[in-house]
Amino acid sequence: MEKSLVVKQEANSNIKATLSKDLYFIRGIAIALVALGHVIGNRDSGIRQLYEQDIPYMGWIYNFIYTFHMPIFFIISGISFSIFSSSNNSYAKFINSKFTRILIPLVCWAPIYYIFRSLSGSIKFSFIGLIQSVIYPNFIFWFFHALLLSTLLSFITIKKLGSQLVYYAISIALFALSFNLKEPLGEICYFNIFYAFGIAIAPYIKNIRFRLEKTPSILTFLLLLTCTFLMLSINYLLGREYGLVTKFMNGIIGFTLMYILSTWNQPFPMFKWLTRFSQSIADIFVYFGLLSMSIYLLHILVGSTTRIILVKIGITYPLIQFTLGYIASTLGPILIYRFLHKRSKLFRYSIGETK
Template sequence: MKNEHYLELDYLKGIGIILVILGHSFFFTGFDLVNKERYFGYYYIFNFIYSFHMPLFFIVAGFLSNKEYGIKYFYISKIKRLLIPYIFINIIDYIPRHLFSSFVNNSSNSLVRVIFYSGVATWFVYTLFMIFLIFPVLDKYIFKKDKYYIFLYFLLIINMLNLEIFNVNIFTLNRIVFYLTYFYFGYILKNYYEKIKQNKCFNNGLLYVVLSIFSIFFLYKYSENNITKVIYPFIGFMLCLKFSLSLKRYKNIKFLEFCGKNSLIFYLLEPFFAAIYRVGLVKVIDLKNHYIIVILFFSLKLISIYISAIIINKIKILSFLFGNKKKI
């Protein structure tokens, strides 16, 4: 049975990966742009992006995982889609990180770190793969049971309590516990998605206003406790989902669709271009205006990654190594 394609999810991932690139553009400028006292505007935008942009991808992953599958095909597909790109990009990352250690912020990327601690800049791929390793068990014995929602409450509570017992870095167990909450929420959302889209309250423009006002207030308190950190991603996701559905309703935006479909490539390439342009803009050209640096840093990275993704899609072996679903 052919799986249904959701164009709005491509838009959603496109928005998410653009926010990742923008969020990273506030780093490494030498201006400490996420300092609340000195640059409140940057601080606010940064917190807004970081409050939900990565949970968004786990929600989408959980949503798309709610389907029938064979165990063998499931694991093979995840190895191709996640594990091979993870290994490949960390091999590529190792060489320049050690040869040009003076130009990077972290020169350490040992084999131990790659195997047990998700590498330097690939934690998302590693954590998602680890969730998929245990997914069939969770799916059979928890997700598909009658009182499946109790597990979601359990995850919400333990993350709000921030229990020390779950604060374990090896195999990114701490991240698995946190992001499994959003993965599972996406899984459950799939069951009610069509009804939600047809609901008058969801389609009412007033919901935009309510969510926006609530998010502004909530974000101001975002970093003050674990409750806001756990809840806020749901608000950011709903705002982006409504926006994505609006875009789907009125226009077919190829750029955003391409970014979404190739979001993994964008994620894997971003640290390399970030290092290149950081050195160029800050150390070589020595720009002093932080507005110009942020704009150039963001736009140059986005354009370069976009062009690179087009090239990668045209070369089968590269497409395979970056996790695209193309056969060699």
């Protein structure tokens, strides 16, 4: 009996480790897309602001990425909350956890970005604005406010009140309300629905993975093509005119596509070297996922600085701007992390780590 219990615990531990790697892989792709979107930018930011005429296809890529990359983060967070968070957390432990992982990075980095944007001429500096950069959702930091709302709502209604029905009812109400609210409040309420979706599918994610592992490689490939076709079709048919609807549909389909991709262990069964290469690429994205907070907090600072330096020395060719900007935005934060992580306790705290 005891041996059976130990085997079961080990199996559950292995499953959780596998699911954790899957989620880091998906998070890694999502953060790579975040950096890509910010390097491209809109007509007032990124490299697109440098040119009087828009760069062909860049606008389309930017708009398409924004239909699914941020919803994926919230879906992953909802799954992680449901599967990995302790069922008997006290309010004190919860507040301490969120203070460390969300509030400290917000308090540390929002003022830095505010000063950086003031120096670059994007906004006018004021001490009130500096304080407001932390209190009010702005720039990339709306994500922390939205994530805090989602985790707080799920913790109180599910962990403490023990009512998933109440949680889903409130989440649906917030989703409906978000269509009539102005940004950033509407955005904060809107993204909670993806967190709720993550919680809803979490109990089934293990069985879904088992089924996907047994799916023939050719069928997996067809599923990936189908998801891609659906996302492109939704983006073409609805696009920016129905932006919130497009984002809702593509966010869920996009997560589905990436989860299928994360379980595809033998993508090229007839070519072992190609399979090994694809696994190496997957490991890179897992690593990106592990460092996603550092990349999120640092990528714009590094990417924008790179763009400014290139302009100063007279390099404005779009392909060079894009290539060097993206390399800097992804690898720059990783190099900073590797240099400071063991040397600076302050840096570790600033990115939400305590150890």
